[in-house]
Amino acid sequence: IALAPRGAIVDAINRYYGLDEGESADSILQEFTDTAIDFTVTEDDSGGDEEGVDENSAPVVRLVHLMISEAVQLRASDIHIEPFENRVRIRYRIDGVLVERDNPPRRMLGAIISRVKILSKLDIAERRRTQDGRIKITVGEKQLDLRVSVIPTNHGQSIVMRLLDKDNIRVGVRQLGLSEKNYSEFQNLMRRPNGIILVTGPTGSGKTTTLYAALNELNRPDRKIITAEDPVEYYLAGINQTEVRHSIGLDFARIIKAMLRQAPNIILVGEMRDMETASMGIQASLTGHLVFSTLHTNDAPSAVTRMVDMGVPGYLVASSVVAVLGQRLVRTICKRCKTQVKMSEAALAEAKIPPEIAARATFAKGKGCGYCQKKGYRGRMGIYELMVVSSKVREMMFQGKSTVQIAEQAISEGMTTLYCDGIRKVLTGHTTLEEVYRVAKTTEQDQKALPIVFEEFMKKEVQA
Known part of the structure; x- marks a missing residue:
């Protein structure tokens, strides 16, 4: 019997079998089960006013968690959430190049933005000004800081989350x-x-x-x-x-x-x-x-x-x-x-x-x-x-x-x-x-x- 931390096992699976382009976070979880990625917010995220967030918030919470978890698995340095007239575009910057991933429905944009703001202790009611925040998380064995930037655009608020992996220093x-x-x-x-x-x-x-x-x-x-x-x-x-x-x-x-x-x-x-x-x-x-x-x-x-x-x-x-x-x-x-x-x-x-x-x-x-x-x-x-x-x-x-x-x-x-x-x-x-x-x-x-x-x-x- 060989014992190894969960994060090391997931890293080994990715290293030797990889992820095919186009695989989403949902397909990753179907293969490894929900326990393969241990996502924990290390600071209390109960603060903030959840008014205006979709009442069916469980899918939104899961989507945001999966988005960050997938970005960590793919070694992304940034997550870009960009609103357009008829769609929302999700992109990860991997090795300095932006890669588009599966995009959620346009109607979920407000709930996604609110969820990220709640995690980063930002004012979810403020939509006209730029805001900056920070999230401390644990994904599997990794402890990361996420630097969050929110700016208003013509079609809604745009968010960039910079993933700061302590292993990189x-x-x-x-x-x-x-x-x-x-x-x-x-x-x-x-x-x-x-x-x-x-x-x-x-x-x-x-x-x-x-x-x-x-x-x-x-x-x-x-x-x-x-x-x-x-x-x-x-x-x-x-x-x-x-x-x-x-x-x-x-x-x-x-x-x-x-x-x-x-x-x-x-x-x-x-x-x-x-x-x-x-x-x-x-x-x-x-x-x-x-x-x-x-x-x-x-x-x-x-x-x-x-x-x-x-x-x-x-x-x-x-x-x-x-x-x-x-x-x-x-x-x-x-x-x-x-x-x-x-x-x-x-x-x-x-x-x-x-x-x-x-x-x-x-x-x-x-x-x-x-x-x-x-x-x-x-x-x-x-x-x-x-x-x-x-x-x-x-x-x-x-x-x-x-x-x-x-x-x-x-x-x-x-x-x-x-x-x-x-x-x-x-x-x-x-x-x-x-x-x-x-x-x-x-x-x-x-x-x-x-x-x-x-x-x-x-x-x-x-x-x-």
Whole structure:
């Protein structure tokens, strides 16, 4: 007799038999029975006024529970409930891509919205304003936080629930997918006593995961770490986390100012949104603190000019920023249905991959199976560009040089661009060209950085 937790058994069933695309939560329950998914709201959900909710609420309660349970089973990061004139659309964001699921009847929209609002302690009578809430739940063995956002639209209220799985923050820097060179340089940066390390990229590019991975490694009893976040997405043991509250005037700048009186070693600022926040972050770094923060820019070199555009003097940016890590997320090829393929000459020419490199590469794609929902991809990994601010780059920053000039200098010192790091992962069979094209645009600077990737690749092949 073998014993295992219920959640582990369900995960194993999904891992080895998968779910066919189009299966609904109802069909999942018919196969595994109602006890296969143990959904428990870990906070009292009796609050709220249920007026206006369909009197036959049991199906609605079950539907909302099943929706969240199914999203967890499918590893979704978000649940989108969108009202339209004649229908309601339910979509899950899985590995960064939205997938439509079975949609409930339009008449159930009001009851579904009310049920989600009750769980997240929101005002179900308010339909004209945006609202934000949070739900703590347990699904099987997993404990999750759901961040709920409600906005009014032309055809009713639209809801997005962000699923925050605590298991996702237990990764270290090694698991992020950095190349050996970038990993070594990032480790050296984390040992610095002061300076600003910026992580850049659009929403959903994994910036929070990268920052939390760094804090996890730096979190030791002899260090004090304080964060300012908007909002706090995950709770980290041993770290002081402060949440921005605009309603009472508690913004990033004010929190940073108070942080400095707490004698921290390391500070994390959720985002440098304006000149005041950036100036306070710079002041913290110049007074002996290691500061981590994020910016929304297309690449690492653009972070410098973005801060200057905010109104921060260039000499302060040059004096404080020690590195910028740009990143994106690409889907990884499903290991169950992965198969090697031969790349066409046209595709190789477009990707600027020479024949001698292609001959040694392991190009692959996923055929599609139940394990990956017939998509050919399962899971994601990062592609990165790490710009370490050398003395030459710092001098160019002092002189107010352009982003292109700074990028070219960084590449001449060994930086590989986002696109080039994506090509590195295509050559080793981790992802596909289509995925790299989806998230990273090619630039003129890529032509100068690609030889670095090809040289590293050939060295590894020779050593192997």
